[in-house]
């Protein structure tokens with residue numbers, strides 16, 4: 001069987017070492033130094049301090065944990081800004097070479113707060129939202145509504161009305177029913193709403209693979225034939241303006257092949273639609289991958305951007321049509337690597353599984369409530385002791401949370417110094433995307449604070465929940481004001 005890349009939900013449990021660490025997957029090697037911070041997995045500012053602690057944005061893990069408690073999600077502001085800039089610059093350069101422009105939207109679902117919305121828009125990005133809640137956060141951050149895009153397969157009338165009335169830049173429509181809904185609302189509000197039509201190209205990509213079929217059996221987007229009818233309808237409606245097609249093929253994608261295949265398919269439809277009027281824009285979505293562990297090596301964005309845009313240009317040249325403006329929607333690739341979750345180790349327990357097989361379970365004070373991705377997708381992460389270094393021989397560990405669920409895994413497989421012990425701070429990198437945004441109150445565990453760090457200073461950008469927050473939603477508990 002093929003080597004199964006970390007980050008994919010299915011793992012190849014057959015191919016494991018036959019050495020002492022027969023419980024370790026093939027991709028995980030015993031590190032030379034179980035204190036080292038793998039380049040690309042950690043924010044660029046992360047280094048060990050002279051006393052061995054991990055520094056995040058110039059602050060030691062102990063300083064951060066002492067000030068805010070654990071678990072805490074630490075976001076490196078400079079990392080977010082640098083990544084936002086590099087996406088903007090890479091796509092500007094790649095499209096500039098072909099005489100067109102690119103709009104880069106930050107996909108807010110990866111993690112949205114007003115601070116992040118400000119950072120990414122400061123650096124020249126636009127913002128994608130897909131619910132009323134995400135829209136309100138972006139508006140509260142004073143993002144220019146013209147720079148916001150609205151996605152989703154089931155936007156409510158209330159959501160559409162709010163979006164149109166604030167003057168949202170684009171709405172990506174996902175069904176024939178929604179076209180009528182947006183048209184009726186924008187007509188009533190006296191607006192002309194710019195829309196894109198989301199299509200389903202039949203291409204689904206993840207990590208190193210992509211699957212291309214005639215039809216993809218999923219809820220998003222319209223099949224090409226339906227999109228032709230949809231665009232004709234939009235062009236009939238005075239309250240709508242058709243901008244172009246939208247297509248999003250997956251997530252945690254490392255290669256360019258899936259984008260290329262999808263772009264070539266969508267361009268065929270794009271060309272066809274030009275017979276009925278202008279098609280100024282083509283949005284190819286997001287899905288750019290990041291390194292979760294040291295074995296992931298995502299292609300640099302400059303190269304990805306150049307290859308994707310060149311492929312579109314080639315397709316346009318073949319068809320003899322002008323290059324449209326392009327749009328892209330990275331989420332994970334902007335914030336993922338900027339986030340590091342700090343936990344405190346509560347217990348450790350060796351679990352013997354055979355005569356010479358043993359795994360050290362390390363329990364931390366969070367878990368699937370602050371990072372659902374391992375439970376949801378079988379996602380792989382890595383970890384390091386953050387409060388000190390150790391020269392003790394590495395042990396194979398599984399980092400688990402405090403929830404009443406055996407699938408409550410934080411880091412499935414990792415080598416950590418064998419003397420890891422209660423009270424140690426544990427840092428899990430690459431948690432900036434789809435962790436805080438997917439967090440829950442499972443087991444009535446309060447959601448952790450999100451703290452931004454930069455140049456040796458820190459500040460709360462989303463405060464942690466308290467037990468009072470949890471109690472306040474229970475209608476059966478009398479509060480001081482409520483008690484009669």
Ligand SMILES: *Cc1c(COP(=O)(O)O)cnc(C)c1O
Nearest residue numbers: 107248251286287329330331332
């Ligand atoms: C989820 C999503 C994105 C962002 O995906 P990432 O993998 O975080 O880059 C972009 N566009 C659409 C339509 C999405 O649904």
